[in-house]
């Protein structure tokens with residue numbers, strides 16, 4: 001069997017070996033090569049692809065698994081119209097609505113995370129974004145309290161940021177990583193959101209990077225996008241040098257425009273995770289919302305497909321399986337949730353991040369000042 005669209009027409013197994021070995025040797029794949037992989041249909045071929053993705057994960061991530069949980073600090077009544085989201089004010093859903101929370105629920109979430117070896121806890125709010133003013137002061141207070149309150153890293157996902165000053169304030173409060181998904185490709189984005197743009201999201205990420213904050217950015221698959229859109233999302237995440245890449249799988253919520261969207265087959269989901277690992281070999285690829293409902297008994301295969309991070313505890317508007325069950329799954333697979341490398345494993349052997357990063361990790365020869 002050959003890859004149908006491959007110009008090389010070499011057997012598929014040899015093609016995986018060629019691309020996989022190139023990544024193990026420190027190289028990368030092109031958009032066209034990633035699309036070749038994303039178009040594979042045969043289950044036996046997908047299993048071969050997963051085996052290579054697993055090998056790449058093991059080489060660059062070892063057996064460490066980064067765990068995240070979230071605390072919903074402000075729920076519902078969001079001004080934006082993301083078509084997958086139960087928290088948009090545009091849609092009639094059963095999702096709860098409440099204003100910005102007091103310190104206690106955040107403290108509880110931190111304590112639970114500390115008890116379960118969870119790497120990071122994200123403070124999440126359903127609103128358009130964060131501006132300077134009293135709300136930013138309150139957010140910074142909560143981040144400071146989280147930092148004082150245990151060993152899990154305080155992260156935040158608080159929507160669009162429209163000035164450098166806001167990102168700098170978050171950094172000063174002790175924030176080291178911010179979650180801001182691109183959601184899908186630049187082409188597909190306007191089909192699921194019209195109240196803000198893909199460029200708005202990229203601009204937010206740029207402010208955060210300039211402030212020295214690590215980036216957690218991924219997307220949601222299964223919204224009706226093409227395979228090429230998923231590849232383009234991963235390529236864009238490679239371009240912005242995201243540190244953590246959450247892959248959410250649509251869980252259609254009654255009352256949203258996507259309530260009747262056909263679910264992605266589990267093998268298509270696993271293949272997508274593998275393609276992300278080929279494109280982003282050193283990054284934390286995190287499986288987030290929609291895992292339980294879409295993958296069911298195949299959840300543990302996300303690690304074979306190349307995932308190195310897991311969202312545990314409940315999601316924003318839907319339930320997840322209990323944390324104890326996830327921890328047992330990791331133990332059964334020989335994986336270790338004790339992750340505390342501060343993203344040091346995303347630095348290449350020559351001491352530098354890849355050419356797009358722009359961080360302080362310059363290769364030894366490039367760091368020599370004139």
Ligand code: SF4
Pocket residue numbers: 078079080081082085086087088125126127128159
């Ligand atoms: S995804 Fe975020 S910005 Fe979009 S509607 Fe939901 S809460 Fe609002």
